[in-house]
Amino acid sequence: MRQDSHGPIGVFDSGIGGLTVLKALMARLPHERTLYLGDTARVPYGTKSSEVVTRYSLKNAEFLLERGIKLLVVACNTASAAALPALSATLPVPVLGVIEPGARAALKRTRGGGVGVIGTPGTIRSGAYQRALEAGQPHVSVKAKACPLFVPLAEEGWTTGDVPLLVAREYLAGFARDGVDTLVLGCTHYPLLKGVIAEVVGPGVSLVDSAEATAEAVAELLGARGLLAPESSTAPEHAYFVTDVPERFVEVGARFLGRPIPSAEQVDLRF
Amino acid sequence: MRQDSHGPIGVFDSGIGGLTVLKALMARLPHERTLYLGDTARVPYGTKSSEVVTRYSLKNAEFLLERGIKLLVVACNTASAAALPALSATLPVPVLGVIEPGARAALKRTRGGGVGVIGTPGTIRSGAYQRALEAGQPHVSVKAKACPLFVPLAEEGWTTGDVPLLVAREYLAGFARDGVDTLVLGCTHYPLLKGVIAEVVGPGVSLVDSAEATAEAVAELLGARGLLAPESSTAPEHAYFVTDVPERFVEVGARFLGRPIPSAEQVDLRF
Numbered sequence: 373m374r375q376d377s378h379g380p381i382g383v384f385d386s387g388i389g390g391l392t393v394l395k396a397l398m399a400r401l402p403h404e405r406t407l408y409l410g411d412t413a414r415v416p417y418g419t420k421s422s423e424v425v426t427r428y429s430l431k432n433a434e435f436l437l438e439r440g441i442k443l444l445v446v447a448c449n450t451a452s453a454a455a456l457p458a459l460s461a462t463l464p465v466p467v468l469g470v471i472e473p474g475a476r477a478a479l480k481r482t483r484g485g486g487v488g489v490i491g492t493p494g495t496i497r498s499g500a501y502q503r504a505l506e507a508g509q510p511h512v513s514v515k516a517k518a519c520p521l522f523v524p525l526a527e528e529g530w531t532t533g534d535v536p537l538l539v540a541r542e543y544l545a546g547f548a549r550d551g552v553d554t555l556v557l558g559c560t561h562y563p564l565l566k567g568v569i570a571e572v573v574g575p576g577v578s579l580v581d582s583a584e585a586t587a588e589a590v591a592e593l594l595g596a597r598g599l600l601a602p603e604s605s606t607a608p609e610h611a612y613f614v615t616d617v618p619e620r621f622v623e624v625g626a627r628f629l630g631r632p633i634p635s636a637e638q639v640d641l642r643f
Numbered sequence: 644m645r646q647d648s649h650g651p652i653g654v655f656d657s658g659i660g661g662l663t664v665l666k667a668l669m670a671r672l673p674h675e676r677t678l679y680l681g682d683t684a685r686v687p688y689g690t691k692s693s694e695v696v697t698r699y700s701l702k703n704a705e706f707l708l709e710r711g712i713k714l715l716v717v718a719c720n721t722a723s724a725a726a727l728p729a730l731s732a733t734l735p736v737p738v739l740g741v742i743e744p745g746a747r748a749a750l751k752r753t754r755g756g757g758v759g760v761i762g763t764p765g766t767i768r769s770g771a772y773q774r775a776l777e778a779g780q781p782h783v784s785v786k787a788k789a790c791p792l793f794v795p796l797a798e799e800g801w802t803t804g805d806v807p808l809l810v811a812r813e814y815l816a817g818f819a820r821d822g823v824d825t826l827v828l829g830c831t832h833y834p835l836l837k838g839v840i841a842e843v844v845g846p847g848v849s850l851v852d853s854a855e856a857t858a859e860a861v862a863e864l865l866g867a868r869g870l871l872a873p874e875s876s877t878a879p880e881h882a883y884f885v886t887d888v889p890e891r892f893v894e895v896g897a898r899f900l901g902r903p904i905p906s907a908e909q910v911d912l913r914f
Contacts, residue, residue: 617692
């Protein structure tokens with residue numbers, strides 16, 4: 373398949389979390405059309421096996437590919453950790469996940485004190501961040517921790533106050549003790565909890581959100597391949613697809629995207 | 644289809660929560676064979692739409708039906724709330740959910756002070772408990788509240804300590820003020836949080852767990868239809884099926900079932 377610079381960028385996630393990546397993409401590449409698919413009928417991916425997450429990821433990619441995307445962004449850490457090799461091997465368009473850009477950004481940021489990574493059980497279990505960090509800097513000290521309750525807290529909007537603070541303390545107390553100076557928010561939901569996370573780890577720890585790093589990587593790749601959309605005076609189209617009914621996605625998603633989502637189309641994908 | 648008293652009882656749930664219902668069934672009906680299906684590739688159901696939950700429920704039922712079950716227990720409040728009419732209309736075997744037995748048990752228990760119901764967003768939004776309670780006693784005062792964070796807390800094993808206590812206070816403070824004297828635990832995960840729930844609502848509020856009420860309803864129905872398994876000196880077989888890899892189900896499920904799960908078979912259901 374020959375890619376066309378006029379095609380949209382495809383983005384998928386298990387649900388709404390990937391909208392934080394889409395937001396960064398829209399800011400960095402304001403002339404690009406985008407198609408976003410949230411697999412809300414099967415969300416979350418973070419507690420599921422790598423096998424099942426890979427199966428779902430291939431089907432999500434197929435749906436977007438049929439709609440003529442020129443590049444695929446896997447805007448979900450769990451899916452990036454589980455399915456990136458399978459997606460890259462199968463798809464006729466370039467595929468970018470969020471893990472490598474996030475790891476590279478963390479390595480630029482650390483002052484040698486070690487890098488912490490937090491994510492879903494699936495992401496942490498996969499060891500994908502640990503591998504990406506060590507590939508970039510073999511002697512870096514990495515400490516990884518799964519924080520399964522952060523996703524439901526962010527989804528429910530419990531992002532400030534005693535409950536998230538207590539949960540964050542439970543998960544993150546070890547990072548300060550271990551001398552980590554950089555912490556990767558390895559799940560697209562976690563930027564919503566940045567406030568309490570920062571409070572717990574303290575001002576000496578720099579937080580890395582892979583959304584911006586991923587948007588930068590997409591811009592570089594499109595530029596290098598001559599696939600950047602031509603500049604235009606009219607705003608590009610952004611379309612949203614979901615596998616469950618769209619109401620909650622449209623409502624909660626606006627908090628993640630930082631702008632209203634006019635509508636989302638429910639598609640009946642079965643896999 | 645003619646039911647045979649030798650057939651197993653089929654039980655399905657979105658994941659592991661329904662094992663609390665299976666546990667009550669095994670205690671009440673020790674001679675019955677059971678087949679349990681946990682749809683762990685799509686868990687949880689509580690945050691999904693009634694439309695999608697109904698689609699999944701019909702497919703789960705079909706799988707069990709093909710294995711010769713004589714009766715189906717929908718061991719998930721969300722699926723009972725969304726799909727019981729569709730299941731009863733479609734299936735050639737009797738179908739029992741957890742909501743009606745739970746509501747009846749609550750009406751027997753209340754001393755006129757009003758009944759509270761807690762459950763997933765899907766269960767509460769459906770109004771199924773509210774309808775079942777009002778059908779049994781038209782003037783009962785019902786107060787319902789969705790508690791979405793209880794499921795991840797129970798799944799993660801955070802059932803005691805400050806975090807679940809604080810979350811329970813946030814959700815349940817209103818029940819004491821409203822003079823509720825009976826509280827239905829309208830989600831199969833919630834019995835694991837009974838300790839903190841009881842602490843927050845106080846000794847004046849009686850907690851109703853629908854698992855035992857459902858087991859009693861199953862025993863009555865099988866008895867009335869002459870479908871009870873003949874007594875035997877050998878222990879009956881219990882088989883477990885899951886749609887994602889079985890490791891976590893076997894491990895965490897034992898906590899819900901109150902006995903070890905020797906093994907579970909992964910089945911590749913796609914819907």
